Amino acid sequence: MVETADNLEEEMFLWGLFSLVLWRRSLAMNPIQRPEMYIIGAQPLCSQLTGLSQGQRKLCQLYQDHMVYIGEGAKTGIKECQYQFRQRRWNCSTVDNTSVFGRVMQIGSRETAFTYAISAAGVVNAISRACREGELSTCGCSRAARPRDLPRDWLWGGCGDNVNYGYRFAREFVDAREREKNYPRGSTEHARTLMNLQNNEAGRMAVYNLANVACKCHGVSGSCSLKTCWLQLADFRRVGEFLKEKYDSAAAMRIGRRGKLELVNNRFNPPTAEDLAYIDPSPDYCLRNESTGSLGTQGRLCNKTSEGMDGCELMCCGRGYDQFKTYKHERCHCKFHWCCYVKCKRCTSLVDQFVCK
Ligand SMILES: *[C@@H]1O[C@H](CO)[C@@H](O)[C@H](O)[C@H]1NC(C)=O
Ligand SMILES: *[C@@H]1O[C@H](CO)[C@@H](O)[C@H](O)[C@H]1NC(C)=O
Ligand SMILES: *[C@@H]1O[C@H](CO)[C@@H](O)[C@H](O)[C@H]1NC(C)=O
Ligand SMILES: *[C@@H]1O[C@H](CO)[C@@H](O)[C@H](O)[C@H]1NC(C)=O
Numbered sequence: 001m002v003e004t005a006d007n008l009e010e011e012m013f014l015w016g017l018f019s020l021v022l023w024r025r026s027l028a029m030n031p032i033q034r035p036e037m038y039i040i041g042a043q044p045l046c047s048q049l050t051g052l053s054q055g056q057r058k059l060c061q062l063y064q065d066h067m068v069y070i071g072e073g074a075k076t077g078i079k080e081c082q083y084q085f086r087q088r089r090w091n092c093s094t095v096d097n098t099s100v101f102g103r104v105m106q107i108g109s110r111e112t113a114f115t116y117a118i119s120a121a122g123v124v125n126a127i128s129r130a131c132r133e134g135e136l137s138t139c140g141c142s143r144a145a146r147p148r149d150l151p152r153d154w155l156w157g158g159c160g161d162n163v164n165y166g167y168r169f170a171r172e173f174v175d176a177r178e179r180e181k182n183y184p185r186g187s188t189e190h191a192r193t194l195m196n197l198q199n200n201e202a203g204r205m206a207v208y209n210l211a212n213v214a215c216k217c218h219g220v221s222g223s224c225s226l227k228t229c230w231l232q233l234a235d236f237r238r239v240g241e242f243l244k245e246k247y248d249s250a251a252a253m254r255i256g257r258r259g260k261l262e263l264v265n266n267r268f269n270p271p272t273a274e275d276l277a278y279i280d281p282s283p284d285y286c287l288r289n290e291s292t293g294s295l296g297t298q299g300r301l302c303n304k305t306s307e308g309m310d311g312c313e314l315m316c317c318g319r320g321y322d323q324f325k326t327y328k329h330e331r332c333h334c335k336f337h338w339c340c341y342v343k344c345k346r347c348t349s350l351v352d353q354f355v356c357k
Contacts, residue, residue: 055176063169065136069126070173077122077203080240081115087310089285089297089317107292108192108279114247116196117203117276120174121239124207128166128233132159139165142231147213150229154215158230163211167204174200185259191279194261195253198277205274206242210234243276250276286317300356316356324353 045067046052046060060067081092090111131139142160150156178196183189214232219225251271256262261277263270271277283289288296302312302321312321332347 053177053180055180056173059173059176066127069130070123073122073126074119076236077119080236081118084240084244089315107283108195109282110247110250110278111282113199113250113276113278114243116199117243120170120200120203121207123170123174124166124204125233125236127169128161128163131162131165144231154227154229156229158228160231161211161233163208163231163233167208170204186255191255191261195277195279201273202246202276206239210238210242246276250278253277253279297356302354302356304354312354319357321354321356324355325350326353
């Protein structure tokens, strides 16, 4: 069965990326029965992606080979979001039920800001790597200039991740949706557009700035007399952690008289291009609420001894918790065998688990 986006409404998509995710999923399930998806120049791919804006559709037609990577990147972003927020009341899981996710996204909250940033970051990441791997017709290895502080006898020029291209393409594609909107200056909708642009950019910048020099040794038996270096993307987990910190320090904004976002509280520093910004307070994530799209925390696992957000007190919002016994399987009694592998046993133990009421 092919799950095209037909049954989902336009507003449910974060700039169309989720339709790409769905499309990827359907492709993965059924690659052979849909060969037309690979036909270059034919329409089916771009017209099937109902979540795309007009400008995005044009870019889709021009850069069909990029679309798979955009979808993959967005998915990586969502996965990372779920990891970073696994111990929070809002756990970024509403993605699975697209209609609920859509409603949460309608609120210009801190959480929405994070979701936009991490998805944009995922797109930069995926496109930059695809360039390096030779998967795209319009880009190749990074051509970034040799860093000045690289020791003189190290070689520069291995095939690096093309983060320059990834950044620029993601800016075109991801922001296209926002730039097409033509809301009156100073309106709430205009404020939201500005907010989205700010957070998209923060996500892209995170990947761009965290990319770093990687080197490999050559020379006689590991002497490392010669090094070759290139530009390499950071592990995406680091991007997730970095943006999570940006989430914690996100700036509360409102639309100002000149039609620009301004700080709600002037005592703070205005956000830079690398910071997250939001315009609405977060909905209550404690209780399930159809109108805000909050799932509530009933049924969530919590930690009885933790005083943090993952602790039962905070996670369950004071409603209390139920206790269960459950079997936990672990690798144990591991032994190192010469040479070179580790052999473990599987141990099972009975542990307590706590679940919010
Ligand atoms: C998503 O949630 C809505 C209502 O909350 C429900 O009607 C719908 O069946 C769900 N969709 C999926 C795919 O789970
Ligand atoms: C759901 O959220 C809305 C907006 O915050 C609020 O007005 C409403 O009372 C909530 N409904 C329930 C059932 O909690
Ligand atoms: C997030 O929480 C909901 C319940 O609030 C749960 O159904 C879902 O499985 C959780 N998602 C993840 C990824 O942990
Ligand atoms: C629960 O929280 C405590 C204190 O933060 C921590 O030491 C422990 O590892 C946590 N337990 C689990 C199962 O995560």
